[in-house]
Amino acid sequence: MVKVAPSILSADFCCLSEEIKKVENGGADLLHIDVMDGHFVPNITLGPPVISSLKGKTYLPFDVHLMIENPEKHIDDFIKAGADIITVHVESTVHLNRLVNYIKNKGIKPGVALNPSTPLSSLQYILDDIYMILIMSVNPGFGGQKFIPKMLEKIRDLKRVILQENPEILIEVDGGINEENAPDIIKAGADILVAGSAIYLSSNPGDVIEKLKTAH
Numbered sequence: 623m624v625k626v627a628p629s630i631l632s633a634d635f636c637c638l639s640e641e642i643k644k645v646e647n648g649g650a651d652l653l654h655i656d657v658m659d660g661h662f663v664p665n666i667t668l669g670p671p672v673i674s675s676l677k678g679k680t681y682l683p684f685d686v687h688l689m690i691e692n693p694e695k696h697i698d699d700f701i702k703a704g705a706d707i708i709t710v711h712v713e714s715t716v717h718l719n720r721l722v723n724y725i726k727n728k729g730i731k732p733g734v735a736l737n738p739s740t741p742l743s744s745l746q747y748i749l750d751d752i753y754m755i756l757i758m759s760v761n762p763g764f765g766g767q768k769f770i771p772k773m774l775e776k777i778r779d780l781k782r783v784i785l786q787e788n789p790e791i792l793i794e795v796d797g798g799i800n801e802e803n804a805p806d807i808i809k810a811g812a813d814i815l816v817a818g819s820a821i822y823l824s825s826n827p828g829d830v831i832e833k834l835k836t837a838h
């Protein structure tokens with residue numbers, strides 16, 4: 623069954639621990655935490671102090687999505703803050719191999735994210751080192767955007783062609799996911815669905831999580 627990672631970007635920031643409990647009780651598998659620096663993407667969100675303050679407030683693993691320039695400069699802070707998975711964008715660093723292996727050697731699961739227009743070929747020489755690939759299905763920076771339909775083809779190509787030799791790598795899809803498009807995204811090959819606004823702007827987050835998990 624597909625896993626669901628609610629993004630706290632669309633949660634009410636004034637009461638994050640209650641907001642996290644809502645999705646924990648609603649059956650979430652991971653907690654997706656979007657870190658934005660106002661440079662790599664045109665928005666600023668939160669950093670290591672907020673993440674470490676949430677550790678111990680939930681048993682959900684922290685799936686930290688870094689949308690920051692030069693992530694290598696800050697990686698130790700995110701590790702110390704309690705990240706379980708750290709995903710970095712291929713577009714954000716010129717030393718991806720070094721960074722991914724640094725994360726892995728610290729005992730954290732490394733993920734690699736691709737913006738919508740970044741080709742899958744950029745993953746070719748990093749596949750042996752990673753735990754997860756994050757396919758952005760919106761241009762990163764904001765919650766509540768529309769899913770880019772062409773990304774279905776990208777997920778299918780990733781699953782069928784690129785991951786033939788590394789089927790254990792998880793495919794996470796992030797951006798514009800809801801109950802209506804989840805079946806197609808799952809059919810294309812997603813293992814983890816990230817959803818922010820669909821879950822947090824709903825009056826019943828647990829119901830949406832359940833519908834995403836059982837979509838087919």
Ligand SMILES: O=C(CO)[C@@H](O)[C@H](O)COP(=O)(O)O
Nearest residue numbers: 762763765766797798818819
């Ligand atoms: O990384 C990002 C946006 O850059 C995402 O994780 C969004 O936070 C998902 O929000 P929705 O598109 O589901 O509202």
Ligand SMILES: [Fe+2]
Nearest residue numbers: 656687796816
């Ligand atoms: Fe994200």
